[in-house]
Amino acid sequence: MTSHTLIAGNWKMNGLLSSLDEARAIAEGSSDSVVKIAVFPPFTLLHAMSEALGPDSHILLGGQDCHHEDNGAYTGDVSAAQLLDAGARMVLLGHSERRHGHKEACELVALKARAAVKAGLEPLICVGETLEQRKEGLTHAVLSKQLRDSLPDDLIGKAFHVSYEPVWAIGTGMIATDDQIIDAFALIRRVISERFGDEFKPHLLYGGSVKPDNAAEVLRLEGVGGALVGGASLKAADFLKIIHSAPLVHELKS
Numbered sequence: 001m002t003s004h005t006l007i008a009g010n011w012k013m014n015g016l017l018s019s020l021d022e023a024r025a026i027a028e029g030s031s032d033s034v035v036k037i038a039v040f041p042p043f044t045l046l047h048a049m050s051e052a053l054g055p056d057s058h059i060l061l062g063g064q065d066c067h068h069e070d071n072g073a074y075t076g077d078v079s080a081a082q083l084l085d086a087g088a089r090m091v092l093l094g095h096s097e098r099r100h101g102h103k104e105a106c107e108l109v110a111l112k113a114r115a116a117v118k119a120g121l122e123p124l125i126c127v128g129e130t131l132e133q134r135k136e137g138l139t140h141a142v143l144s145k146q147l148r149d150s151l152p153d154d155l156i157g158k159a160f161h162v163s164y165e166p167v168w169a170i171g172t173g174m175i176a177t178d179d180q181i182i183d184a185f186a187l188i189r190r191v192i193s194e195r196f197g198d199e200f201k202p203h204l205l206y207g208g209s210v211k212p213d214n215a216a217e218v219l220r221l222e223g224v225g226g227a228l229v230g231g232a233s234l235k236a237a238d239f240l241k242i243i244h245s246a247p248l249v250h251e252l253k254s
């Protein structure tokens with residue numbers, strides 16, 4: 001069974017209205033690609049980007065986080081329904097910059113995932129170990145716990161994606177080795193199929209220092225269904241090179 005490769009760009013806290021030109025250039029430069037493409041701009045650009053790309057754009061937009069409640073007195077937060085209203089179809093959850101920077105626990109990520117699917121968004125849930133945890137031989141234990149506790153039962157039968165992002169590979173230029181990625185993906189596939197059944201095969205992405213010059217190698221690895229790209233998604237020229245180096249489809253392994 002095959003699925004379209006998903007290349008997702010996380011702009012993090014980068015981008016002003018003037019950056020919409022990059023989004024337009026990404027759309028124009030990938031109009032003939034069947035690779036699934038997603039961009040996660042900051043909240044401030046979501047609606048403007050949706051308008052700039054138009055209602056029939058092949059670029060899927062997503063929020064970088066959402067609150068777990070539908071609405072209420074949560075200053076500074078954004079609900080899943082508000083993301084949808086602004087043009088999002090997806091939402092990033094459990095990114096390590098939130099798990100570590102904002103001390104978000106797995107249980108909170110699970111509540112957010114529940115709110116996301118309830119609103120009709122596809123969650124892209126991130127998991128990954130720190131360098132210390134890897135050195136201590138805890139990678140499998142950490143990934144298993146994050147997957148077990150961050151993925152609610154509400155995801156059963158819903159479209160969602162998981163990205164393996166070793167924390168030490170994010171923004172460092174130090175991409176994980178092929179063996180490390182293959183090993184982590186085998187574990188992630190096993191935990192997800194134990195939890196949701198063999199039939200269920202979400203997109204599994206790799207994230208962490210994916211660049212135009214290493215994307216093709218990562219994306220050809222067994223079971224890698226796409227990439228979550230940070231820094232190299234900010235410039236259309238770089239992001240397009242990654243999109244064009246991706247296989248159009250990949251095998252879904254059980």
Ligand SMILES: O=C[C@H](O)COP(=O)(O)O
Nearest residue numbers: 010170171208209230231
């Ligand atoms: O969400 C994206 C990841 O954090 C990867 O970021 P990076 O490509 O800048 O290393």
